[in-house]
Amino acid sequence: MATRIGVSVRLGEGQPLPFMGASLCAGFPSPADDYLEEALDPAQLIVTNPTATFVWRITGRSMIGRGINDGDYVVVDRSLAPRADDAVVAVIDGQPSAKRVIRLRGGRLALDFDNPAMSPLVLDEASEAMIWGVITWSLTPHRPAPR
Amino acid sequence: MTARIFALSDGNSFYCSCERVFDPALEGRPVIVLSNNDGCAIARTPEAKALGIQMGDPWFKIRDQATAAGVVARSSNYVLYGDMSRRVNDVYRRYARDVEIYSIDESFLDFTSDADAADRAREMRATVRRWTGIPTCVGLGPTRTLAKVANHLAKKRPELDGVCDLTDPARRDTLLPSVEVADVWGVGRASAAKLRAVGVTTAADLRAMDPRAARALLTVTGERLVLELAGVLCADLELTPPVRKGIAVTRMFGRPITDLDEMLEAVASYVARAGEKLRQHGLASADMTIFFHTAAHAAGPPRSVSGRAALWSPSCDTTTMIAAGTAVVRRLWAPGFRYAKAGVMLDDLVRPGATTGDLLAAADPRRDQLMAALDQVNRRHGRGALVPARAGLAKRWATKADMRSPAYTTRLSETPIARA
Numbered sequence: 001m002a003t004r005i006g007v008s009v010r011l012g013e014g015q016p017l018p019f020m021g022a023s024l025c026a027g028f029p030s031p032a033d034d035y036l037e038e039a040l041d042p043a044q045l046i047v048t049n050p051t052a053t054f055v056w057r058i059t060g061r062s063m064i065g066r067g068i069n070d071g072d073y074v075v076v077d078r079s080l081a082p083r084a085d086d087a088v089v090a091v092i093d094g095q096p097s098a099k100r101v102i103r104l105r106g107g108r109l110a111l112d113f114d115n116p117a118m119s120p121l122v123l124d125e126a127s128e129a130m131i132w133g134v135i136t137w138s139l140t141p142h143r144p145a146p147r
Numbered sequence: 148m149t150a151r152i153f154a155l156s157d158g159n160s161f162y163c164s165c166e167r168v169f170d171p172a173l174e175g176r177p178v179i180v181l182s183n184n185d186g187c188a189i190a191r192t193p194e195a196k197a198l199g200i201q202m203g204d205p206w207f208k209i210r211d212q213a214t215a216a217g218v219v220a221r222s223s224n225y226v227l228y229g230d231m232s233r234r235v236n237d238v239y240r241r242y243a244r245d246v247e248i249y250s251i252d253e254s255f256l257d258f259t260s261d262a263d264a265a266d267r268a269r270e271m272r273a274t275v276r277r278w279t280g281i282p283t284c285v286g287l288g289p290t291r292t293l294a295k296v297a298n299h300l301a302k303k304r305p306e307l308d309g310v311c312d313l314t315d316p317a318r319r320d321t322l323l324p325s326v327e328v329a330d331v332w333g334v335g336r337a338s339a340a341k342l343r344a345v346g347v348t349t350a351a352d353l354r355a356m357d358p359r360a361a362r363a364l365l366t367v368t369g370e371r372l373v374l375e376l377a378g379v380l381c382a383d384l385e386l387t388p389p390v391r392k393g394i395a396v397t398r399m400f401g402r403p404i405t406d407l408d409e410m411l412e413a414v415a416s417y418v419a420r421a422g423e424k425l426r427q428h429g430l431a432s433a434d435m436t437i438f439f440h441t442a443a444h445a446a447g448p449p450r451s452v453s454g455r456a457a458l459w460s461p462s463c464d465t466t467t468m469i470a471a472g473t474a475v476v477r478r479l480w481a482p483g484f485r486y487a488k489a490g491v492m493l494d495d496l497v498r499p500g501a502t503t504g505d506l507l508a509a510a511d512p513r514r515d516q517l518m519a520a521l522d523q524v525n526r527r528h529g530r531g532a533l534v535p536a537r538a539g540l541a542k543r544w545a546t547k548a549d550m551r552s553p554a555y556t557t558r559l560s561e562t563p564i565a566r567a
Contacts, residue, residue, distance in 0.1 A: 051237040052278035054556060060567040068567060073559070079278050089565045094172030098567040132171070132280075 046137045052079035063098045065114035068138045076133035087135040152264045154256040155294040159282045161252035162190035165231045168280035169555045169563045177218045184399040184546045222548035230556045234279045242271040247384040265312040288313040292375035295332035323351035338365050396421045397490025401547040404486045412539030417491045418472040422465035431461035432493040437475040442487035452479040461497050529558050
């Protein structure tokens with residue numbers, strides 16, 4: 001019986017699967033058996049504080065200036081203190097929206113769009129705005145799933 | 148030795164607060180959450196309380212008035228509340244030595260430490276609010292009973308800003324006289340009446356009672372209350388959950404069932420859920436009872452039946468359980484009634500393998516794998532994503548939840564949406 005050692009990566013049918021150890025028949029034990037590690041989990045990269053992390057979906061194009069596109073998922077961490085140039089989910093008059101944090105002359109923070117084709121955000125005097133959480137990642141599919 | 152300090156922390160109008168986190172337009176508006184099947188109000192924001200809506204008010208009675216007054220009602224969304232509860236308790240664990248989850252929105256915490264407990268409680272409360280969006284109140288005391296009284300005061304008195312510290316005896320002397328005896332944890336309506344009859348009307352009065360007199364009046368529970376109010380520790384945190392003795396899955400239907408096939412579907416889906424619960428706790432049962440009945444005050448003839456299923460050995464295999472359960476339904480079924488509710492109850496829970504071997508249960512390991520795969524799919528894609536065909540797909544009988552918000556935090560297809 002053929003013995004394959006190493007990671008099999010098959011294209012076309014099915015997922016690439018770690019192939020070490022378990023399915024080997026008699027012969028040489030895999031030298032890699034002692035060095036097996038967990039497969040990479042991208043979630044570890046994008047979620048550093050799971051307790052405070054939530055996923056939102058974006059609709060609209062007012063943030064494309066920084067690469068947040070219509071239909072993207074964004075990862076939002078509520079435990080971070082917002083600072084200038086953050087992308088955030090903000091709540092303006094009860095409506096959640098994605099915005100950019102800008103620093104005004106005099107040091108105060110304010111919210112704005114991030115789309116070169118749009119004029120700056122102007123809020124009503126009576127408007128209430130608060131920051132819901134800081135966007136730490138946006139996930140843009142580069143080969144969107146077929147609908 | 149450092150004196151023990153307990154905290155009781157709970158979410159303010161917890162279910163309503165969960166709804167507000169993901170629908171901020173609800174902030175400042177009266178919001179209520181309804182029980183299963185959109186029956187009655189089980190959570191209310193202060194704005195809703197101010198309109199006179201009581202706990203347990205039936206929705207069909209208050210709907211017109213409440214809607215006219217701008218009340219927003221939501222069906223209960225336990226998927227969301229469960230996930231938010233987990234997050235809130237995760238924050239508690241950063242501040243407490245131990246956490247006893249008392250209910251979905253309340254936890255007792257071991258806050259014993261040399262540092263200022265009230266400062267730490269304030270910091271914890273601010274962190275829970277920032278990280279999860281949930282407002283909480285924290286009560287501190289040398290016993291769980293006093294922590295609970297402190298929490299009650301923190302909620303009732305806005306000037307305390309959500310944290311009440313009763314670790315200091317002088318502070319207890321000031322505040323306990325303002326707490327009605329009926330508001331003390333463990334004093335039910337009957338006990339409160341007995342206490343008032345002997346002139347005990349406040350928490351301070353109860354504390355001043357002779358423990359033996361309290362025991363004579365309210366058994367050992369009363370004696371413990373008196374001691375705990377005086378700062379004597381009688382019960383520590385309960386950190387290991389009690390072993391489950393039984394599992395029940397019972398639901399009202401969204402509309403009456405008059406058709407055998409629908410009843411088979413409903414019972415099969417409850418059995419499937421019960422099987423999932425069994426496996427989650429690593430348990431099995433050979434004692435399964437199925438029941439269904441008509442509504443108590445409905446028009447039409449009443450009927451209530453129940454029967455035991457024939458499971459030869461303890462099982463946690465959904466397919467085996469459904470086969471046994473549907474046989475019971477067929478046996479008990481009689482047409483001509485409008486059934487309102489059904490349920491499945493499992494008793495005599497055992498750990499599989501702990502019983503004597505059974506030749507009939509020559510276990511096929513593939514069945515275990517099938518169940519594990521079923522549970523995994525349902526965890527990842529939401530409960531009910533993969534069901535046995537017997538449980539039906541249309542579920543026209545399903546429990547009403549017409550105003551349920553999305554599973555914002557657990558399903559990718561239901562995440563909240565931010566405009567950009």
